[in-house]
Amino acid sequence: MRAYGRRHRRWSRRNPQPLLFVPHESLLRLAMTAIGRALFRFRSEAAPICAGLALMATGLLLHHSHRTSWPLVALITAGATIATGLRRIPWGIERWTERAYAATSIAVGGGWLTAATALGSGHSPLPTVLVLAIIALGVPWWAHRRRRARVRVDRVIHAWPDLADTIGLNGSRVMSAVVDTWGWRARMKLRPGQSVADVVARVPAIESALGTRPGAVRVEQDPAHAGRCTMRVIAVDPHAGAIPWPGPTARTLADPIELGVFEDATSVRVPLLRRHALIGGTTDSGKSGVLNVVLGNLVACTDVVLWGIDLKGGMELQPWAPCLARLATTPDEAARLLADAVAVLEARADASSRGNSRVWETTPDAPALVIVIDEYAELVDTAPDAVGHAESVARRGRALAVDLLAATQRPTQKAMGGGALRSQMSVRVCLRVRERRDVDLILDKGMLTAGWHAHTLDAPGKFYVLADGHNQPRRARAYLVTDDHVRDTAARYADRRPELDPLSQAAIDRPSRALEPPKAPTADPESALLSALDEAPDGGLAIPELIKATGMRRTWIYDRLQAHAAAGRARQVARGRWKA
Ligand SMILES: Nc1ncnc2c1ncn2[C@@H]1O[C@H](COP(=O)(O)OP(=O)(O)OP(=O)(O)O)[C@@H](O)[C@H]1O
Secondary structure: OOHHHHHHHHHHHHHOOOOOOOOOOOOOEEEEEEHHHOOOOHHHHHHHHHHHHHHHHHHHHHHHHHHHHHHHHHHHHHHHHHHHHHHOOOOOOOHHHHHHHHHHHHHHHHHHHHHHHHOOOOOHHHHHHHHHHHHHHHHHHHHOOOHHHHHHHHHHHHHHHHHHHHHHOOOEEEEEEEEEOOOOEEEEEEEHHHHHHHHHHHHHHHHHHHHHHHHHHHEEEEOOOOOOEEEEEEOOOOOOOOEEEOOOOOOOOOOEEEEEEEEOOOOOEEEOOEEEEEEOOOOOOOOHHHHHHHHHHHHHOOEEEEEEEEEEOOOOOHHHHOOEEEEEOOOHHHHHHHHHHHHHHHHHHHHHHOOOOOOOOOEOOOEEEEEEEOOHHHHHHHOOOHHHHHHHHEEEEEEEOOEEEEEOOOOOOOOOOOOOHOOOEEEEEEEEOOOHHHHHHHOOEEEEEEEEOHHHHHOOOEEEEEEEEEEEOOOEEEEOHHHHHHHHHHHHHHHHHOOOOHHHHHHHHHHHHHHHHHHHHHHHHHHHHHHHHHHHHOOEEEHHHHHHHHOOOOHHHHHHHHHHHOOOOEEEEEEEEEHH
């Protein structure tokens, strides 16, 4: 029947008929038909008036035939009012305002009917009371946002077969639709042979046909059925405003990191243990914002040592310096840091193979090492020697808990130093991109066609994420971490950061010893230490460098640094880096 209707409509469109005048059709009948159609179309808007008319007619009828039964009408009214107000019968209305409205309407309508049964609908002042009640109860009804949305959705569902024909999705059906806080969503059944990719490809056409703003329609695959999907129409952007960061939720690297929230208000939780992550997006898209959310959580984890590379002079990562065991701000420092990461990797690989274990189990005593790199392309340009080390970490680091977290504007082959690194990144966060094809660069080939439309993201911090458990193109917005948040969080966790395990630390110290054996203690190690601190660069000197300068042991250096810090002669500029 439905198929016949569709065929008929299509045929009528292709073969428009001349306007016919039917002389024998009575004018009254035509008018009644038009009124009936209008009443049906606007049935929701007309409901209060129709209810009033129905009450009037019922009152007339009851007064005429059962005028003594008004106590029964009153009893039923009281029962229905209580059931609706207190027990949510018969509609199961959850919101208390809607329940109160329903109970009031029943009480007023039933009360009026009781009076009309006893006295007659026309008895003064009952008609006036009825008109006033229709207006008083009608206003909230007409103004109700969810009711109006429901009506709009019903009309769309009704018109969908025609719309679908127009936009090239003929044969698709809307099975059900629900109005929610942000708009509405519909479950769709596709014609055999159609796929969700066909719907995704027609999203702009759907938006035009539904008359929504651009970017308002989302399409999600039904995980249980290839021929079904959910279409969401977002009337009010749930991500219009910034979402404040609630603070760290992870306590160990095994806990997923909460990056922000999806449009349905569920949180975006991404596992980072034994995974490398890539954050991509154009300038001002919020890459540093996402890095800050991740760092805000990682500094609260007791089983992660953090190293940072920020070749923008430390602009982005410097505020986290109290929690970073190392921060490289020059190409040389970055190259050394990554070479040390490879040394850690090799030492751990060696220890694991001797201990016959395949993976490095992270604990506070044997923490993971996470290297955060802000603007990876800068590293490739200015420290090409470091790229080999970074790739080595990317290839071998996961099992040994040495992870990379890199942000970049555009991860082209060149910017990613050949692309070997990118292929190892299993967590991809894609913020706004300038060119559509950048989506495939950041996420993976074919993702743009699959519906990951990052070029339509319209505010900083909005992103798509591709990771374990996130393989659907769902928009999210990252929490906004303010400068105050960063300062407070860094200060709060600075003293609780774990040290690298002795095995990894020894691997870092070893090469410098091998190349340049420690000098014999200088005549005055104390003044050697102070002059080294005086001459230290802005990023400070690391402990191995101070060992080299003084020829003294690590414990002696720590003791003296504490004493000088207490006397105000030395300060820690980053985790493990000191300066006068
Ligand atoms: N999640 C967010 N919610 C709201 N505003 C944000 C969010 N993330 C970033 N912003 C704002 O967007 C602006 C740019 O953010 P950010 O510096 O993180 O971008 P970026 O991509 O790192 O830029 P660049 O490429 O220049 O380093 C900032 O003013 C910041 O306050």
